[in-house]
Amino acid sequence: GQSLEQPSEVTAVEGAIVQINCTYQTSGFYGLSWYQQHDGGAPTFLSYNALDGLEETGRFSSFLSRSDSYGYLLLQELQMKDSASYFCAATDSWGKLQFGAGTQVVVTP
Amino acid sequence: GAVVSQHPSRVICKSGTSVKIECRSLDFQATTMFWYRQFPKQSLMLMATSNEGSKATYEQGVEKDKFLINHASLTLSTLTVTSAHPEDSSFYICSAAPRDRLPNYGYTFGSGTRLTVV
Numbered sequence: 223g224q225s226l227e228q229p230s231e232v233t234a235v236e237g238a239i240v241q242i243n244c245t246y247q248t249s250g251f252y253g254l255s256w257y258q259q260h261d262g263g264a265p266t267f268l269s270y271n272a273l274d275g276l277e278e279t280g281r282f283s284s285f286l287s288r289s290d291s292y293g294y295l296l297l298q299e300l301q302m303k304d305s306a307s308y309f310c311a312a313t314d315s316w317g318k319l320q321f322g323a324g325t326q327v328v329v330t331p
Numbered sequence: 332g333a334v335v336s337q338h339p340s341r342v343i344c345k346s347g348t349s350v351k352i353e354c355r356s357l358d359f360q361a362t363t364m365f366w367y368r369q370f371p372k373q374s375l376m377l378m379a380t381s382n383e384g385s386k387a388t389y390e391q392g393v394e395k396d397k398f399l400i401n402h403a404s405l406t407l408s409t410l411t412v413t414s415a416h417p418e419d420s421s422f423y424i425c426s427a428a429p430r431d432r433l434p435n436y437g438y439t440f441g442s443g444t445r446l447t448v449v
Contacts, residue, residue, distance in 0.1 A: 253434055264424060265375065267437025309374065313434055317363065319426075321374045 226310055226322035233328040240297045242325045244310035247291065254286050254293045255311045255319065265309065269295065297327070305329045334358050335427050337441025344415055344448055352410045352444045354381075354425030360405035361427035365438070366398075369422040381408040381425075415448040422446075 226246045234240045244254065253272035257265040269277055271286035271293060283296040297304055307326050311319040334357040344350050354364055362383045367375040379400055380388040387400035397419075399411040408427075412419055422445050426438040 255434070255437055257437070264440040264442050265426075266440070270435050270437055272434065316380075317433060318365070318377060318380065319375075319438065320377065323374045 226312055226320065228308075228310055228322040228325045230323065231326040231328065233330065234300055235330050236300055236302060238300050240300060240327060242295045242297070242308055242310075242327070244293045244295070244322055245291055246293075246310075246312050246322075248312055250314040250316075251288075251291075252313045252315050254284070255313060256282075256284050256295045257309045257311060257321075258306050259309065259324070260306045268308075270313075300329050302329050302331070332358050333429055333432055333436075333439045335425065335439045335441045337425055337444060339444055340442060341445045342447070344446070346416055346448055347414055349411055349413045350415055350446060352412075352423055352425075352446075354408045354410070354427070354441050356406045356427050359427075359429040361408075361429075362405060364402060364408040364425055364427040366400065366408075366410050367424045367426065369424060369443075371422075375424065378410075381410075383408075412446065415446070417448045420446055420448045 228244045255270045256268040259265040269284035271284050276285045281298045286293040307324040309324045310322045336355045338353050364381040366378045369375045377390050378393045381400045381402040383402045389395045402408040422443050424443040425441040428438045
């Protein structure tokens with residue numbers, strides 16, 4: 223199985239940069255994904271890292287270090303609509319996702 | 332592309348009754364679908380992997396006789412909560428993805444079903 227740890231909450235102002243860290247303990251780790259979920263909604267896919275390094279997708283970037291069992295999601299130019307929960311999720315070779323507990327991002331004016 | 336539809340979005344049922352939740356892949360074939368449960372302010376917990384044409388694979392601690400999964404076609408998986416009790420009240424979500432989108436483009440989730448057992 224896998225366990226993932228991420229901070230429970232982060233608060234930042236509009237326009238700021240937020241980094242959400244995720245550490246994992248794994249068996250059969252294949253890659254790290256990030257999902258966004260607004261209250262009452264379905265999770266939506268943001269990013270995926272299988273190899274070490276940075277993946278950039280617009281205002282969002284994700285990083286993975288397999289040797290450190292660590293990754294992060296970087297949210298730049300924060301907007302009010304970015305207020306949501308963000309989950310890191312480890313993928314195994316079967317394609318199954320194990321989610322972290324989630325980080326509530328609160329964006330203030 | 333990769334649209335997943337889930338119905339119903341909300342259901343209230345009496346204790347002891349059964350509830351069926353449907354998950355459909357609308358524009359792709361899904362040999363595998365996943366079912367999750369999420370309690371308020373908590374993470375998504377994988378319940379089972381639904382495999383087309385074969386038995387579902389349940390995660391440890393999930394009662395297979397209580398949460399019946401049927402994946403009879405390449406576009407439809409159903410989760411039936413049998414003899415529901417108030418503690419089964421939760422948000423149930425399915426996910427799937429076309430094979431050629433994995434893993435770089437992630438899974439698409441259904442909109443979820445909020446089940447309330449009274």
